[in-house]
Amino acid sequence: MKAQTAMNTDWFATAATLSQALPYLQRYTGAIVVIKFGGNAMGDAEAMASFARDVVLMRQVGVNPVVVHGGGPMINQMLSRLGVDSSFVRGKRVTDAATMEVVEMVLSGAVNKRIVQAINDQGGRAVGLSGKDARLITCAPDAPELGFVGRPETVDPAVLQHLFAGGLIPVIAPLGADASGQSYNINGDTAAGAIAAALRADRLLLLTDVAGVKDESGTVLTQLHPDQLRDLTARGVIAGGMIPKTETALAAIEGGVRAVVILDGRAPNACLLELFTDHGAGSLIRATPPHAAS
Numbered sequence: 059m060k061a062q063t064a065m066n067t068d069w070f071a072t073a074a075t076l077s078q079a080l081p082y083l084q085r086y087t088g089a090i091v092v093i094k095f096g097g098n099a100m101g102d103a104e105a106m107a108s109f110a111r112d113v114v115l116m117r118q119v120g121v122n123p124v125v126v127h128g129g130g131p132m133i134n135q136m137l138s139r140l141g142v143d144s145s146f147v148r149g150k151r152v153t154d155a156a157t158m159e160v161v162e163m164v165l166s167g168a169v170n171k172r173i174v175q176a177i178n179d180q181g182g183r184a185v186g187l188s189g190k191d192a193r194l195i196t197c198a199p200d201a202p203e204l205g206f207v208g209r210p211e212t213v214d215p216a217v218l219q220h221l222f223a224g225g226l227i228p229v230i231a232p233l234g235a236d237a238s239g240q241s242y243n244i245n246g247d248t249a250a251g252a253i254a255a256a257l258r259a260d261r262l263l264l265l266t267d268v269a270g271v272k273d274e275s276g277t278v279l280t281q282l283h284p285d286q287l288r289d290l291t292a293r294g295v296i297a298g299g300m301i302p303k304t305e306t307a308l309a310a311i312e313g314g315v316r317a318v319v320i321l322d323g324r325a326p327n328a329c330l331l332e333l334f335t336d337h338g339a340g341s342l343i344r345a346t347p348p349h350a351a352s
Contacts (some may be wrong), residue, residue: 082334087120089260090222092315093329094250095173096128096265105324106176112329113227114182121333122222125177125184125229126253128246129169136164149302153206153243161243162188165231173229185221188231189249190241192217195234197242208234208242210249213256251306255313262310263332264303265323270341271296271304282343284308307343317344 095109116123133151137144137160145152153161170186177184189195189210194217197208221228232249234242247264254262270278271287274295279286287304290296296304300320307318321328321340332339 078336079334083119086116086260086333088122090122090124090254090257091116091261091263091329091333092124092126092250092254092257092259093263094126094128094247094265095323096130096246100127100129100169100173101131106173107180108326109323109329110173110176110180110182112327113177113184114180115330116333117182117225117227123227124218124253124257124259125173125227126232126246126250127165127169127173127229128232129165132169133161133164136160147201147203149299150200150204150207150245151243152204155206158206158241158243162233162241165233170229170231177227177229182227183225184227184229186229186231187217189213189234189244193235194218194230195244195249195252197234197236197244199236199242206240206242208236208244210234210244210252213252215253215256218253218257245302247302247306251310251313251315251318254310254315254318258314258316259310260316261333262307262315262318263329264306264318264320265328266299266303266320267322267324268300269322269325270320270339271300271343279341280338282341284311284343284345287343304343311343311345317342319343 100106113123113125140160142156142160144157166188174184174186193214195210196212198211200207200209218228232244232246234244250262271282272278287308291301291304303320307320310318319332319340319342321332325339328339331337
Protein backbone atom coordinates (compact mmCIF):
# COMPACT_ATOMS: atom_id res chain seq x y z
CA MET A 59 0.00 0.00 0.00
CA LYS A 60 2.85 2.37 0.90
CA ALA A 61 4.52 1.63 -2.45
CA GLN A 62 1.25 2.37 -4.27
CA THR A 63 0.87 5.66 -2.36
CA ALA A 64 4.42 6.68 -3.24
CA MET A 65 3.79 5.83 -6.90
CA ASN A 66 0.60 7.88 -6.91
CA THR A 67 2.49 10.79 -5.34
CA ASP A 68 5.05 10.60 -8.13
CA TRP A 69 2.28 10.67 -10.74
CA PHE A 70 0.64 13.69 -9.15
CA ALA A 71 3.99 15.48 -8.95
CA THR A 72 4.66 14.76 -12.62
CA ALA A 73 1.21 15.99 -13.62
CA ALA A 74 1.64 19.15 -11.53
CA THR A 75 5.02 19.83 -13.14
CA LEU A 76 3.55 19.46 -16.62
CA SER A 77 0.67 21.79 -15.72
CA GLN A 78 3.05 24.42 -14.33
CA ALA A 79 5.14 24.20 -17.50
CA LEU A 80 2.22 25.21 -19.76
CA PRO A 81 2.92 28.98 -19.76
CA TYR A 82 6.54 28.32 -20.65
CA LEU A 83 5.62 25.84 -23.38
CA GLN A 84 3.36 28.52 -24.87
CA ARG A 85 6.02 31.19 -24.36
CA TYR A 86 8.69 29.28 -26.31
CA THR A 87 6.55 28.01 -29.19
CA GLY A 88 8.43 29.01 -32.34
CA ALA A 89 11.40 30.36 -30.38
CA ILE A 90 14.99 29.69 -31.45
CA VAL A 91 17.25 28.29 -28.73
CA VAL A 92 20.96 27.82 -29.49
CA ILE A 93 22.74 25.35 -27.20
CA LYS A 94 26.51 25.08 -26.86
CA PHE A 95 27.11 21.45 -25.91
CA GLY A 96 30.45 20.21 -24.63
CA GLY A 97 32.35 19.17 -21.55
CA ASN A 98 32.03 15.89 -19.68
CA ALA A 99 28.54 15.14 -21.01
CA MET A 100 29.91 14.51 -24.50
CA GLY A 101 31.96 11.55 -23.34
CA ASP A 102 29.28 9.92 -21.21
CA ALA A 103 26.73 7.76 -23.03
CA GLU A 104 23.96 8.25 -20.45
CA ALA A 105 24.48 12.03 -20.29
CA MET A 106 24.52 12.20 -24.10
CA ALA A 107 21.24 10.29 -24.32
CA SER A 108 19.66 12.54 -21.68
CA PHE A 109 20.76 15.67 -23.53
CA ALA A 110 19.48 14.29 -26.83
CA ARG A 111 16.11 13.45 -25.26
CA ASP A 112 15.79 17.02 -23.97
CA VAL A 113 16.58 18.45 -27.40
CA VAL A 114 13.98 16.21 -29.04
CA LEU A 115 11.38 17.23 -26.46
CA MET A 116 12.11 20.91 -27.20
CA ARG A 117 11.47 20.34 -30.89
CA GLN A 118 8.34 18.31 -30.12
CA VAL A 119 6.77 21.24 -28.23
CA GLY A 120 7.56 23.78 -30.95
CA VAL A 121 10.99 25.13 -30.01
CA ASN A 122 13.64 25.38 -32.75
CA PRO A 123 16.83 24.09 -31.09
CA VAL A 124 20.27 24.50 -32.64
CA VAL A 125 23.14 22.48 -31.16
CA VAL A 126 26.69 23.83 -31.51
CA HIS A 127 29.29 21.47 -30.10
CA GLY A 128 32.92 21.42 -29.08
CA GLY A 129 35.23 18.42 -28.94
CA GLY A 130 38.52 19.43 -27.35
CA PRO A 131 39.15 16.16 -25.46
CA MET A 132 38.45 14.09 -28.58
CA ILE A 133 40.80 16.28 -30.64
CA ASN A 134 43.51 15.85 -27.98
CA GLN A 135 43.13 12.07 -28.11
CA MET A 136 43.41 11.95 -31.88
CA LEU A 137 46.39 14.30 -32.01
CA SER A 138 48.13 12.13 -29.43
CA ARG A 139 47.39 8.95 -31.40
CA LEU A 140 48.79 10.53 -34.57
CA GLY A 141 51.84 11.99 -32.81
CA VAL A 142 50.91 15.59 -33.66
CA ASP A 143 52.09 18.12 -31.07
CA SER A 144 49.57 20.67 -29.82
CA SER A 145 49.91 23.86 -27.80
CA PHE A 146 47.65 26.63 -26.49
CA VAL A 147 47.87 30.41 -26.34
CA ARG A 148 45.41 32.28 -24.09
CA GLY A 149 43.30 29.14 -23.88
CA LYS A 150 43.02 28.67 -27.65
CA ARG A 151 44.59 25.80 -29.57
CA VAL A 152 47.40 26.81 -31.92
CA THR A 153 46.23 25.30 -35.20
CA ASP A 154 48.76 24.65 -37.95
CA ALA A 155 47.92 22.81 -41.18
CA ALA A 156 48.40 19.33 -39.68
CA THR A 157 46.33 20.17 -36.60
CA MET A 158 43.61 21.74 -38.74
CA GLU A 159 43.25 18.51 -40.69
CA VAL A 160 42.74 16.54 -37.48
CA VAL A 161 40.39 19.14 -35.97
CA GLU A 162 38.15 19.05 -39.03
CA MET A 163 38.16 15.28 -39.17
CA VAL A 164 37.22 14.90 -35.50
CA LEU A 165 34.67 17.72 -35.21
CA SER A 166 32.83 17.28 -38.53
CA GLY A 167 33.22 13.52 -38.42
CA ALA A 168 33.16 11.49 -35.22
CA VAL A 169 31.87 14.09 -32.75
CA ASN A 170 29.21 15.66 -34.95
CA LYS A 171 27.79 12.34 -36.10
CA ARG A 172 27.75 10.95 -32.56
CA ILE A 173 25.48 13.80 -31.44
CA VAL A 174 23.31 13.50 -34.56
CA GLN A 175 22.88 9.78 -33.94
CA ALA A 176 22.03 10.33 -30.26
CA ILE A 177 19.26 12.78 -31.21
CA ASN A 178 17.94 10.48 -33.94
CA ASP A 179 17.94 7.57 -31.49
CA GLN A 180 15.54 9.55 -29.29
CA GLY A 181 13.10 10.07 -32.15
CA GLY A 182 14.39 13.40 -33.43
CA ARG A 183 15.49 14.31 -36.94
CA ALA A 184 18.95 15.85 -36.65
CA VAL A 185 21.21 17.01 -39.48
CA GLY A 186 24.94 17.47 -38.97
CA LEU A 187 26.86 20.27 -40.64
CA SER A 188 29.74 22.63 -40.00
CA GLY A 189 30.14 26.36 -40.40
CA LYS A 190 31.64 25.65 -43.82
CA ASP A 191 28.38 24.20 -45.18
CA ALA A 192 26.28 26.63 -47.25
CA ARG A 193 28.76 29.34 -46.20
CA LEU A 194 27.17 29.42 -42.78
CA ILE A 195 30.25 31.02 -41.14
CA THR A 196 32.82 33.11 -43.00
CA CYS A 197 35.97 33.63 -40.96
CA ALA A 198 38.99 35.84 -40.65
CA PRO A 199 42.18 34.82 -38.79
CA ASP A 200 41.85 35.43 -35.07
CA ALA A 201 45.54 36.14 -34.36
CA PRO A 202 48.74 35.35 -36.30
CA GLU A 203 50.27 33.30 -33.49
CA LEU A 204 47.21 30.99 -33.43
CA GLY A 205 47.50 29.84 -37.04
CA PHE A 206 44.20 28.63 -38.51
CA VAL A 207 42.02 29.75 -35.63
CA GLY A 208 39.14 31.78 -36.97
CA ARG A 209 36.97 34.64 -35.83
CA PRO A 210 33.46 34.72 -37.38
CA GLU A 211 33.04 37.74 -39.63
CA THR A 212 29.66 36.91 -41.12
CA VAL A 213 27.03 34.28 -40.40
CA ASP A 214 24.39 33.44 -42.99
CA PRO A 215 21.63 31.48 -41.21
CA ALA A 216 19.55 30.80 -44.33
CA VAL A 217 20.36 27.08 -44.31
CA LEU A 218 19.28 26.86 -40.66
CA GLN A 219 15.96 28.52 -41.44
CA HIS A 220 15.36 25.91 -44.15
CA LEU A 221 16.10 23.14 -41.65
CA PHE A 222 13.67 24.64 -39.11
CA ALA A 223 10.95 24.72 -41.77
CA GLY A 224 11.48 21.02 -42.37
CA GLY A 225 11.25 20.14 -38.69
CA LEU A 226 14.95 19.29 -38.53
CA ILE A 227 17.45 19.91 -35.72
CA PRO A 228 20.80 21.41 -36.85
CA VAL A 229 23.94 20.09 -35.14
CA ILE A 230 26.88 22.33 -35.99
CA ALA A 231 30.62 21.73 -35.75
CA PRO A 232 32.52 24.98 -34.99
CA LEU A 233 34.45 25.31 -38.22
CA GLY A 234 34.42 28.02 -40.87
CA ALA A 235 36.22 29.16 -43.99
CA ASP A 236 37.47 32.42 -45.44
CA ALA A 237 36.63 33.77 -48.88
CA SER A 238 39.37 31.66 -50.47
CA GLY A 239 38.11 28.43 -48.91
CA GLN A 240 40.76 28.07 -46.21
CA SER A 241 39.35 26.18 -43.22
CA TYR A 242 39.46 27.62 -39.71
CA ASN A 243 38.97 26.18 -36.25
CA ILE A 244 36.56 28.33 -34.16
CA ASN A 245 36.12 28.32 -30.39
CA GLY A 246 32.82 26.53 -29.74
CA ASP A 247 31.41 29.23 -27.46
CA THR A 248 32.34 31.92 -29.97
CA ALA A 249 30.66 30.03 -32.82
CA ALA A 250 27.51 29.46 -30.77
CA GLY A 251 27.32 33.14 -29.86
CA ALA A 252 27.77 34.28 -33.45
CA ILE A 253 25.11 31.86 -34.71
CA ALA A 254 22.69 32.88 -31.95
CA ALA A 255 23.17 36.57 -32.81
CA ALA A 256 22.61 35.96 -36.53
CA LEU A 257 19.39 34.08 -35.74
CA ARG A 258 18.28 36.69 -33.17
CA ALA A 259 17.77 33.71 -30.89
CA ASP A 260 15.51 33.92 -27.87
CA ARG A 261 18.04 32.04 -25.74
CA LEU A 262 21.68 31.01 -25.94
CA LEU A 263 22.40 28.21 -23.46
CA LEU A 264 26.11 27.74 -22.69
CA LEU A 265 26.46 24.33 -21.04
CA THR A 266 29.58 24.07 -18.93
CA ASP A 267 30.97 22.12 -15.96
CA VAL A 268 30.06 24.66 -13.26
CA ALA A 269 26.73 25.80 -11.84
CA GLY A 270 26.96 29.32 -13.28
CA VAL A 271 28.57 32.70 -12.65
CA LYS A 272 29.51 33.11 -8.97
CA ASP A 273 30.08 36.14 -6.75
CA GLU A 274 32.96 36.65 -4.30
CA SER A 275 31.39 34.27 -1.77
CA GLY A 276 30.92 31.49 -4.31
CA THR A 277 27.16 31.93 -4.58
CA VAL A 278 25.69 31.42 -8.06
CA LEU A 279 24.17 34.64 -9.41
CA THR A 280 20.89 33.70 -11.05
CA GLN A 281 20.16 37.09 -12.69
CA LEU A 282 22.83 39.34 -14.21
CA HIS A 283 22.97 42.53 -16.24
CA PRO A 284 25.88 43.00 -18.71
CA ASP A 285 27.27 45.85 -16.55
CA GLN A 286 27.47 43.47 -13.59
CA LEU A 287 29.43 40.98 -15.69
CA ARG A 288 31.91 43.66 -16.71
CA ASP A 289 32.32 44.76 -13.10
CA LEU A 290 32.87 41.20 -11.84
CA THR A 291 35.48 40.65 -14.55
CA ALA A 292 37.28 43.94 -13.80
CA ARG A 293 37.47 42.98 -10.12
CA GLY A 294 38.85 39.52 -10.94
CA VAL A 295 35.81 37.66 -9.58
CA ILE A 296 35.17 36.23 -13.03
CA ALA A 297 38.44 34.62 -14.12
CA GLY A 298 39.97 31.72 -16.01
CA GLY A 299 37.72 29.62 -18.21
CA MET A 300 34.62 31.61 -17.28
CA ILE A 301 35.94 34.73 -19.07
CA PRO A 302 35.44 33.40 -22.65
CA LYS A 303 31.88 32.35 -21.76
CA THR A 304 30.94 35.73 -20.31
CA GLU A 305 32.58 37.49 -23.27
CA THR A 306 30.48 35.32 -25.58
CA ALA A 307 27.38 36.19 -23.55
CA LEU A 308 28.06 39.92 -23.80
CA ALA A 309 28.72 39.76 -27.55
CA ALA A 310 25.57 37.68 -28.14
CA ILE A 311 23.35 40.11 -26.24
CA GLU A 312 24.88 43.07 -28.07
CA GLY A 313 24.17 41.16 -31.30
CA GLY A 314 20.46 40.79 -30.57
CA VAL A 315 20.10 37.58 -28.52
CA ARG A 316 17.33 38.09 -25.97
CA ALA A 317 19.13 36.33 -23.09
CA VAL A 318 22.09 34.05 -22.41
CA VAL A 319 22.23 31.39 -19.71
CA ILE A 320 25.45 29.85 -18.38
CA LEU A 321 24.48 26.58 -16.71
CA ASP A 322 25.79 23.22 -15.56
CA GLY A 323 25.45 20.75 -18.40
CA ARG A 324 26.13 17.87 -15.99
CA ALA A 325 22.81 18.45 -14.20
CA PRO A 326 20.02 16.16 -15.47
CA ASN A 327 17.57 17.96 -17.77
CA ALA A 328 19.36 21.28 -17.27
CA CYS A 329 18.00 22.78 -20.49
CA LEU A 330 14.41 21.81 -19.67
CA LEU A 331 14.72 23.21 -16.14
CA GLU A 332 15.91 26.51 -17.54
CA LEU A 333 13.27 26.85 -20.22
CA PHE A 334 10.16 25.31 -18.70
CA THR A 335 10.22 25.88 -14.92
CA ASP A 336 9.88 28.83 -12.55
CA HIS A 337 13.18 27.97 -10.92
CA GLY A 338 15.36 27.97 -14.03
CA ALA A 339 18.99 26.89 -13.92
CA GLY A 340 22.35 28.64 -13.85
CA SER A 341 22.99 32.34 -14.47
CA LEU A 342 20.67 34.27 -16.79
CA ILE A 343 22.20 37.33 -18.45
CA ARG A 344 20.10 39.88 -20.30
CA ALA A 345 20.05 43.58 -21.06
CA THR A 346 16.54 44.12 -19.65
CA PRO A 347 16.12 44.58 -15.88
CA PRO A 348 15.25 41.51 -13.75
CA HIS A 349 11.62 42.55 -13.24
CA ALA A 350 10.97 42.55 -16.99
CA ALA A 351 9.35 39.57 -18.70
CA SER A 352 11.71 36.65 -19.16
